[in-house]
Amino acid sequence: MKVGLETDQQHRRLVLKALLWMTVAAGSLFASLNIGRELWLLAAGEAFFVLFALSILRIVDRTEHLKWVMIAYLVPFFSLMVLAMLLPGTSSTVFAWIQTIPIICYLLLGLRGGFWMSLVFISLGVSAFSYHFGAQESLLTMMMLANVAISSMAIMLFSHIYERSRIKNEARLIELASTDNLTGLANRMKLAEVLERERSHAMRDNKPLSLIMLDVDYFKRINDQFGHEAGDRALRHLASVLSSRLRETDLLCRLGGEEFAVLLPGAALEQAADLANDLRRHLSKRPLELGSGQQTMTFSAGVATLGEDGQSLDQLMQTADRRMYEAKAAGRDQVVAAGQQYPLKAPDPLLS
Numbered sequence: 448m449k450v451g452l453e454t455d456q457q458h459r460r461l462v463l464k465a466l467l468w469m470t471v472a473a474g475s476l477f478a479s480l481n482i483g484r485e486l487w488l489l490a491a492g493e494a495f496f497v498l499f500a501l502s503i504l505r506i507v508d509r510t511e512h513l514k515w516v517m518i519a520y521l522v523p524f525f526s527l528m529v530l531a532m533l534l535p536g537t538s539s540t541v542f543a544w545i546q547t548i549p550i551i552c553y554l555l556l557g558l559r560g561g562f563w564m565s566l567v568f569i570s571l572g573v574s575a576f577s578y579h580f581g582a583q584e585s586l587l588t589m590m591m592l593a594n595v596a597i598s599s600m601a602i603m604l605f606s607h608i609y610e611r612s613r614i615k616n617e618a619r620l621i622e623l624a625s626t627d628n629l630t631g632l633a634n635r636m637k638l639a640e641v642l643e644r645e646r647s648h649a650m651r652d653n654k655p656l657s658l659i660m661l662d663v664d665y666f667k668r669i670n671d672q673f674g675h676e677a678g679d680r681a682l683r684h685l686a687s688v689l690s691s692r693l694r695e696t697d698l699l700c701r702l703g704g705e706e707f708a709v710l711l712p713g714a715a716l717e718q719a720a721d722l723a724n725d726l727r728r729h730l731s732k733r734p735l736e737l738g739s740g741q742q743t744m745t746f747s748a749g750v751a752t753l754g755e756d757g758q759s760l761d762q763l764m765q766t767a768d769r770r771m772y773e774a775k776a777a778g779r780d781q782v783v784a785a786g787q788q789y790p791l792k793a794p795d796p797l798l799s
């Protein structure tokens with residue numbers, strides 16, 4: 448199952464792959480042209496880069512150190528560009544490549560890395576250009592140099608502004624896509640994403656992880672008696688009451704309608720069932736205020752735990768869901784975990 452939106456890393460991996468294929472194509476072309484022009488050093492550098500790009504293409508999809516791979520590629524890549532400008536026989540048009548530096552840096556390294564690497568290599572590029580072509584002190588050369596420096600800085604500025612607003616918009620988009628807009632809780636997509644992460648932590652550290660699925664009892668009656676708006680308020684009320692009883696590391700989410708889930712990292716089945724039961728009592732002691740009076744809310748819940756009840760989100764949800772329906776069938780306002788019913792036989796003094 449594909450979880451979540453495409454991340455920054457995936458996006459940068461794609462850009463890097465495009466750059467590597469461009470290097471292979473352009474490097475092969477320029478290497479053969481420069482062999483024809485007998486520029487042996489430059490041709491050798493370009494041929495080396497074709498092989499270097501091909502070797503990075505082999506690892507780019509599986510490396511966990513993408514940022515370092517990018518730096519290891521970009522530093523010699525840009526250095527070769529600068530070197531190309533110093534070689535005798537190089538035409539002034541090679542400077543066009545310097546203007547790609549900020550775009551490549553910001554797309555691959557983000558704001559901070561992009562800024563520093565652009566600054567260093569644009570400065571080196573402009574210096575190399577001025578060293579090579581600025582020997583004749585004509586006004587035309589000065590104008591060329593000024594144009595080259597200013598246009599590169601302008602591209603750097605635009606790339607910076609673009610990357611900053613892209614990062615902001617992406618963060619906002621991810622927040623919207625992972626939030627339930629009625630209650631402000633996490634939604635199913637967020638649950639899937641966090642569960643994947645917590646599942647690997649739990650398996651690595653040999654720690655438990657449990658899931659509660661809960662469904663409000665007789666919710667339709669609230670809608671029918673007090674209207675849809677009151678139903679919406681009831682869902683927000685439940686979200687706020689349950690959130691106030693949970694820890695920051697627990698994840699409460701609304702799956703849809705009047706169905707919710709709580710992911711509990713570090714909790715074994717029994718602890719999760721106790722907590723679900725506690726949430727049930729907590730909610731029943733905080734009735735919803737309606738214009739005409741108060742309405743007590745209850746829910747039925749099923750609990751499942753990683754390992755015993757399955758390894759994937761789907762398996763855990765299916766088991767917890769089945770147990771939740773057992774709780775409904777057994778009379779509602781209760782919790783079921785592995786065939787165990789809560790409240791246990793002794794009556795709950797707080798509810799009587």
Ligand SMILES: Nc1nc2c(ncn2[C@@H]2O[C@H](COP(=O)(O)OP(=O)(O)OP(=O)(O)O)[C@@H](O)[C@H]2O)c(=O)[nH]1
Binds near residue numbers: 665670704
């Ligand atoms: N106000 C409001 N109602 C919703 C929303 N989503 C689903 N519902 C309503 O929730 C009700 C769910 O009804 P049922 O599935 O019969 O469940 P129930 O009445 O809680 O009964 P049990 O689950 O069997 O205890 C339906 O009337 C839906 O229209 C929502 O976002 N806002």
